[in-house]
Amino acid sequence: MARLGIHIECLKEVFRMEAPVRTRIGEVFGKFEQATYAGLHLEKVNNARDDRLRTIRVDSFWRGVVLAPESGDSYTLVKVLPHDDAYRWAERHKIEVNTANGCIDIWDPAALHEALDEIEHEAQGVPGQLFDHVSDSDLIRLGISKETLAFARELTRVEQLEKAKTFLSDTQWDVLFGLAAGMTPEEVWEDLGRGVEPEQFDTEDLSAAVERTSDRVLLVDGPAELMKVFRESFALWRAYLHPLQYQVAHASYRGPARITGGPGTGKTVAALHRTRHLALQNEGTVLLTTFTSALASALGRDLALLLETPEQAQRVHVHNVDQVAHRIFTERHGRPMILRKEEELDIWKRLTKKRKSSLSEQFLYDEWRQVVLAQQVTSAGDYLRAKRSGRGRSLRAQQRAQAWEIIWDFQQELQVFDRWTHETVCIEATRILTESSEKPYRHIVVDEAQDFSPMQWRFLRAAVTEGSDDLFIAGDTHQRIYHYRPSLREVGIDIGGRSARLTLNYRTTAEILAWSLSMLHGVQIDDMNEQLEKIAGCRSYVHGERPSERGFPTPFDEREALVAQIQAWVKAGVELGEIGIAARSDILVRDAKELLEREGIPANALSKKGAGNAVQIGTMHGMKGLEFRCVAVIGVGENQVPPTRAVTSAVEDETAHAHDLQRERCVLFVAATRAREQLYVSWHGQPSAFLKAVH
Numbered sequence: 274m275a276r277l278g279i280h281i282e283c284l285k286e287v288f289r290m291e292a293p294v295r296t297r298i299g300e301v302f303g304k305f306e307q308a309t310y311a312g313l314h315l316e317k318v319n320n321a322r323d324d325r326l327r328t329i330r331v332d333s334f335w336r337g338v339v340l341a342p343e344s345g346d347s348y349t350l351v352k353v354l355p356h357d358d359a360y361r362w363a364e365r366h367k368i369e370v371n372t373a374n375g376c377i378d379i380w381d382p383a384a385l386h387e388a389l390d391e392i393e394h395e396a397q398g399v400p401g402q403l404f405d406h407v408s409d410s411d412l413i414r415l416g417i418s419k420e421t422l423a424f425a426r427e428l429t430r431v432e433q434l435e436k437a438k439t440f441l442s443d444t445q446w447d448v449l450f451g452l453a454a455g456m457t458p459e460e461v462w463e464d465l466g467r468g469v470e471p472e473q474f475d476t477e478d479l480s481a482a483v484e485r486t487s488d489r490v491l492l493v494d495g496p497a498e499l500m501k502v503f504r505e506s507f508a509l510w511r512a513y514l515h516p517l518q519y520q521v522a523h524a525s526y527r528g529p530a531r532i533t534g535g536p537g538t539g540k541t542v543a544a545l546h547r548t549r550h551l552a553l554q555n556e557g558t559v560l561l562t563t564f565t566s567a568l569a570s571a572l573g574r575d576l577a578l579l580l581e582t583p584e585q586a587q588r589v590h591v592h593n594v595d596q597v598a599h600r601i602f603t604e605r606h607g608r609p610m611i612l613r614k615e616e617e618l619d620i621w622k623r624l625t626k627k628r629k630s631s632l633s634e635q636f637l638y639d640e641w642r643q644v645v646l647a648q649q650v651t652s653a654g655d656y657l658r659a660k661r662s663g664r665g666r667s668l669r670a671q672q673r674a675q676a677w678e679i680i681w682d683f684q685q686e687l688q689v690f691d692r693w694t695h696e697t698v699c700i701e702a703t704r705i706l707t708e709s710s711e712k713p714y715r716h717i718v719v720d721e722a723q724d725f726s727p728m729q730w731r732f733l734r735a736a737v738t739e740g741s742d743d744l745f746i747a748g749d750t751h752q753r754i755y756h757y758r759p760s761l762r763e764v765g766i767d768i769g770g771r772s773a774r775l776t777l778n779y780r781t782t783a784e785i786l787a788w789s790l791s792m793l794h795g796v797q798i799d800d801m802n803e804q805l806e807k808i809a810g811c812r813s814y815v816h817g818e819r820p821s822e823r824g825f826p827t828p829f830d831e832r833e834a835l836v837a838q839i840q841a842w843v844k845a846g847v848e849l850g851e852i853g854i855a856a857r858s859d860i861l862v863r864d865a866k867e868l869l870e871r872e873g874i875p876a877n878a879l880s881k882k883g884a885g886n887a888v889q890i891g892t893m894h895g896m897k898g899l900e901f902r903c904v905a906v907i908g909v910g911e912n913q914v915p916p917t918r919a920v921t922s923a924v925e926d927e928t929a930h931a932h933d934l935q936r937e938r939c940v941l942f943v944a945a946t947r948a949r950e951q952l953y954v955s956w957h958g959q960p961s962a963f964l965k966a967v968h
């Protein structure tokens with residue numbers, strides 16, 4: 274029986290067409306399934322460069338271009354266009370086998386030659402070419418064909434390359450765009466989703482190439498399934514992954530593996546697919562975990578769309594990490610009595626007073642977590658030797674001894690009164706698991722890994738049997754917005770060379786991404802594995818407006834402008850629920866919510882459950898993991914971002930000062946990169962120093 278698949282690039286275009294056209298295309302799929310070869314009505318194209326390209330009727334206006342195999346019965350819909358354009362497109366395009374990945378390349382030689390004439394003319398007198406830094410042999414190794422190579426050599430500006438997207442093969446264009454965005458040939462090679470050893474492909478065997486292209490072709494079981502794909506935007510990436518996403522999600526690893534990448538590069542999507550893959554292996558229970566319960570419920574919802582049967586769903590637990598630790602604890606000891614933050618601060622205050630110490634309760638609250646618990650300090654001697662760099666103030670030996678006495682008192686008190694914090698619950702749960710030979714999980718997949726504490730990492734390490742495919746970790750340290758900076762090695766997780774980096778941003782326009790990245794320019798950020806993380810090569814294909822930066826003389830003017838901006842977005846057709854507003858402080862968030870309500874604009878606190886028809890407002894921290902069509906980041910003024918209280922003074926502790934500034938910069942970076950199409954940033958008075966770095 275003949276089978277029709279749809280190429281992902283075509284699917285993306287069809288996705289944007291009107292509903293009746295999509296329905297017609299669905300019907301073509303239905304007819305195709307029922308037809309015998311003779312009944313397929315595939316039209317040959319006269320004067321075609323490639324006689325494997327045929328056309329098929331969609332309706333009286335639209336026609337599809339289909340790649341017909343020389344043998345076999347797997348057909349691929351590669352384009353849908355108005356009748357005459359479809360014929361013209363089919364006449365012009367050529368199909369070849371890409372030498373780097375062995376998949377099909379579809380390109381337009383005539384358009385390439387026309388463009389080449391134009392750019393050769395432009396290149397005269399221009400000193401440097403766009404790809405002077407890349408050798409011919411590297412370009413050829415990356416699958417660039419002879420003709421594309423000649424074209425690439427004449428390029429002087431990235432805009433010329435952007436225009437070439439319409440006629441170059443997708444894969445070859447991706448390679449060139451990656452190199453133009455600063456990736457090395459090795460990074461581009463990895464991005465192609467191949468191993469380090471190049472394979473030799475038979476460039477004459479198109480059928481084999483079509484087979485290999487299967488991860489870029491959606492095979493649907495009939496029109497109903499295709500219509501489902503059209504209805505749910507989520508289903509688009511569900512059906513299609515970038516080759517590197519696919520590779521990391523489906524690989525077998527000898528131990529813990531990790532995926533990094535800038536904002537919006539599809540790490541969460543890769544983690545979801547990894548979870549599905551592990552569930553299908555059926556080797557034991559999979560835990561999919563993240564930092565907060567709100568993010569965990571969003572993961573749970575998305576995963577449900579990926580899993581096909583109730584049996585598969587039963588094999589996966591989706592919880593935030595503290596929830597899992599609480600469950601293990603409760604099974605052994607019953608529910609813990611958790612100390613609220615205010616209660617804890619009161620205890621610290623009382624104990625410092627008792628010891629006549631000048632240390633503040635907040636200092637001890639942090640010191641206990643970030644030094645004592647993080648480094649598993651159990652004695653005065655350990656504490657005297659513990660690393661305290663970046664802790665905000667140095668302590669003389671005598672002060673350390675006194676701090677330890679207070680910490681000791683505090684820990685005794687917790688024990689005597691059977692009171693717990695989330696951290697001690699996590700530590701006790703780790704102890705329970707370490708003692709037990711039975712592990713609750715066969716695999717653990719972690720999302721938003723950058724903010725996990727050492728205690729949480731040790732817990733996860735203890736919750737899964739050590740061995741192949743045990744831990745899969747997705748995260749981006751550029752988005753680290755809390756205090757901990759653990760090294761995976763120090764918490765017993767060895768990722769060896771099992772690490773990959775995603776670079777293509779699917780969320781944000783190139784303009785918003787460039788704006789946000791320039792804020793981090795020159796900032797050195799660790800990769801959780803004792804190396805520096807890179808953000809080079811992070812790129813987006815989609816263009817839009819530059820972010821709008823607006824300064825006002827007074828808070829009143831800033832508020833008025835926010836209301837006007839939201840009204841303008843709504844007038845332009847943006848739904849209220851597609852708008853997000855972020856501010857650094859809770860007060861400003863409350864203020865903005867009240868303002869919008871007064872103006873009759875429905876507004877809700879941020880929630881992963883979906884906005885309904887209301888603008889979503891929250892703190893910059895709360896924006897983590899979310900995305901909106903339009904985002905307004907407000908109150909980005911001097912002293913507000915970063916807030917003075919959030920940054921240790923350089924005189925007190927230089928390292929802590931640098932860490933605090935970096936973290937605050939990342940908080941703004943996270944908020945800005947939630948925007949898909951438009952970003953609006955406002956302040957009153959002087960702008961934040963972070964904005965001065967932006968260009």
Ligand SMILES: Nc1ncnc2c1ncn2[C@@H]1O[C@H](COP(=O)(O)OP(=O)(O)OP(=O)(O)O)[C@@H](O)[C@H]1O
Pocket residue numbers: 507509510513514515518534535536537538539540541542543749752779780897898899900946
């Ligand atoms: N291969 C893909 N093709 C098309 N869209 C994709 C693909 N992968 C991810 N996306 C979309 O890109 C957006 C960002 O994906 P995702 O949330 O997985 O990124 P992330 O790297 O986890 O982001 P962040 O770190 O900023 O939270 C989502 O809308 C997702 O549906």
